[in-house]
Amino acid sequence: MTATDARSAAAPDQASAPVLTPTLGRRLRASRGRIVIGVVAIVVAVLGVLIAGQSAQQRPPLDPASATPTGAKALVEVLRAHGVDVRPATTLEQAADAAADAAPDQVTIAVYDPNRFLPVAKLAGDDRLAERTVLIAPPKGMADALRAAGRDVAVIRTASVLENQHIAEGGNAGEAIRLLGGTRVLVWYTPGLSDLGVTAPKTIADLTPPWVTPLIVLAALIVAAAAAWRGRRFGALVIEDLPVVVRASEALEGRARLYQRSDARLTALDAVRMGAVGRLATRLGLGPGAAVTDVCAAVAARLRLDPAGVRGTLLDAEPRTDAELMELTRRVAALEASVTGSNQPGEWHR
Template sequence: MSTPATKPTEPAASTAVARPRRMRRGLGWVVIALLVVGAALLIMQISASTTVPFRGGGDPDGTGDNGMLALTEILREQDIEVEVVRTRADAVAAIHDDTTLAMTDPFALSDEAVTDLLEPADRVVLLSTSTRMLDLLELGEPTSASTSAAVTASCDLPELARVGEIRPGRMFVPAAGVTGCYPDAEGNAALLVDDTDGRRVAMIDGTRLFGNSYLAEDGNAALGLALLGQTGHVVWYVPSIADGDVEAQTEPSLGELTPQWVTPAIVMLMLAGIAAAVWRGRRFGPLVAETLPVTVRASETMHGRARLTAKAADAGHAGAALRDGAVRRLARRLGLHDRAGAAEVADAVADRLRIPRTGVQNLLNGALPVTDDALIDHARRLADLESAVDHALRTERGTR
């Protein structure tokens, strides 16, 4: 009896082929991590070694909202030479008899350096507020008052005769012998002009009036021309820390206080973190989306604040919140600008509804309620006013 032929057994799959594949895959991850770290270090080095000049507020070459490039271009269109300098030496060298020196607050200069800078100039225009400059030049005193209402020059300077109204920011108290222009109801002035000692020095909050985003409002552009366009040459000095003379008073930076071994240690930690992520990261499975056990409605925040206000019995605070919201909504519906105040909105509402201004002014800009009953009545009147404006607007659209 013959025995059946045995089937030859297949050789077991060897792991010798899979092991090099895993090694190559791991080596690829390491190379990628090293490239990422190298690129990050290169970017950090380039950023640290490259100095880009900052064109911030008050800079005549600044294109941002607070830059003054628009005013600079307007002066040049009037055939006025505007020379932008960024060092004291260049500023003094550029000043001659028919020159106006313009600058913002020279924060990095000492009093002696400021005096030396202003000495050769016959006309100086300071375009920012500075308590130190007020005291140094004896122009007046600072005040916390500010106004957004339109004011006129109300002074005898002929170059301001055709400027018109402006809406200044910071106000000052003029010193004796100093002319104050654009005053408010309390006598504070937005523009200080001193003509003593054979030199004219003017100070105004230029960052509020002559910034690129504000220059087209009211008579701001005309005022800028009146202050800087009286001579054919303007030297515009841009202060900077690099041009300062008070280096001894500066404190050491964080980089100077950091030991030298910190940077290599941070790089080693980054490498260790990347290696750990490559080593352990592939063991995790895919992300699983889970719903939150609790759904929080946005209205709960509003109700919570309302309960806090009611518990505190602060009717005035609640009335102010209601009135602020009503003013913003009315301004948006009437097409007013974002910075429109309550008085301006009240005038626009009175004109649209053809009702007396006094009642609307008292509602939107008057005293706040102090009791709960007064608060309820205040809220009802605000709602009725908004409804009336909405009805008037719908009626106007329907008749067109």
Template structure:
């Protein structure tokens, strides 16, 4: 009874530890790029900097709240990647804002809001100068940009590294859309490096209100977009499968055969060992293969000699021959000839080899167990 109680306690402890780890992982995932999080991957420090400069920061966690907050004075929309939203929903959010700052731009968002722009790799940890005619970047100075992008037509690009750029800004009739890797530049643990804080404040603080949208799966406007197997395959596949099934059934009916009655058989059949040995001997004699027969005789002799000499089953045949020669005092070359080297060419040679193998085994037996040897 005590053992079952101990097992139950152990299971409860392990389950509690697993639940705590799972909850911690989920909490860590919620902290990433969250303006209310003070963790390393959160962005609370940036939100407080904006508030200290007189910019109102309103955090919204649903698309409806974000649209309501943007309906009024000119505002900047801070938009992370929102995979739960459709293209129309993302475009609707961006159209309601005066400025849009993409802090985690993916290929889809870039294509929607910065036409022609694409992701193009990742920069190293070295800071680079803006090298562009954008006042916000010039005032911020050098940063280590993280993700790189290739600009589309009419887009200003800053912080060049190789063939990519760390910041894209597109102005369209007074509306501005910027794309930057906020996960590298604007998180709590990296905000104080280089000109990161200045760049963030310059991009997001152009208007008195910042609407920070934090996406979540429950806010999705996507319908069931998982295609069925029939939708993924060409139209002719389903009829072809049906036709193949019908053809298989027809072939089974055409070529199928009924089994006859079961045949009674007495099992098992016992065969004496002497009959098996004689049968193999006749086969070896019929095919005139004395070498193969000699190999079978030698394999049996080597196994028995290895047991007599106390050697392991994996011992090499040459080592068995040397041990047998040393134990009996026979010539080492002669023993190796009996067990390995001599090749019988005829039945007479095979009989002679068999006799020498028997003599060698008897000599080893007499040397190892003299009290049990027979004359």
């Protein structure tokens, strides 16, 4: 069978077979629920990272729990590894409570007050604090006031040497451990607004009614459930035939218009040839599986015609214009009629 035979045999099957491969638009419409859920998850993750990053950046300098470059977590972890119990405090009361359960000679209090919240007289006059005090970048006069009150005072002039980004430089780590790790307990005291007797401004969380948070959580759960409900597909889509009857003439005219619009003259002629070859094979007793070349030879022998001319009509000739298409179609019809005896044998090649 030649290439034209294969094309002729495949044309009707391709035309009648339904297109089952989903297009890009169908895939997007079918997956829009999953896409929405994915986008929401990505947005939530990005917002979480940004909020966490801003929260980390808003930590004060030398925060013992901060791993940022300006925090002091590296030094605190090293001190704890050396057996020192580091206790953070942000108010004078917290500092006094942290030092209360240990012997006075086993407690060191490190004071870092970059905002100058703690009055010097208040710190010097509180006898509940440890006798050994380490001042980190203190204001002028604080060390002298504490010494006058009988305290053992050590001073670290620059706070940056204790930061995570500088603690490993030079001898910073060793000097810090020597000053801060000499006792069993270290109270890391960073004064806040309460040490001034000033009430801190209320945050959004303080101003928000208690029922708002559960409502937000409930709304988030409802949105997630709705997204899962609308976005989930239980298996692949099923294609069902609609109860519509299309008349054969309408299908024929529609296909003809498509061929005409795309100038598919050879495809249209092949459709005519395919039907004629099948009917000729049946009438000549060759069977439906006969090759086109065998049908051409049998037709030429039956009608005593030139085999090359018959082959050109049924197989080889290709129309270049609409007029040639109509002429070849008429010749195919005349040849088929001649075989059945309805026309004269030589009419088909005029």
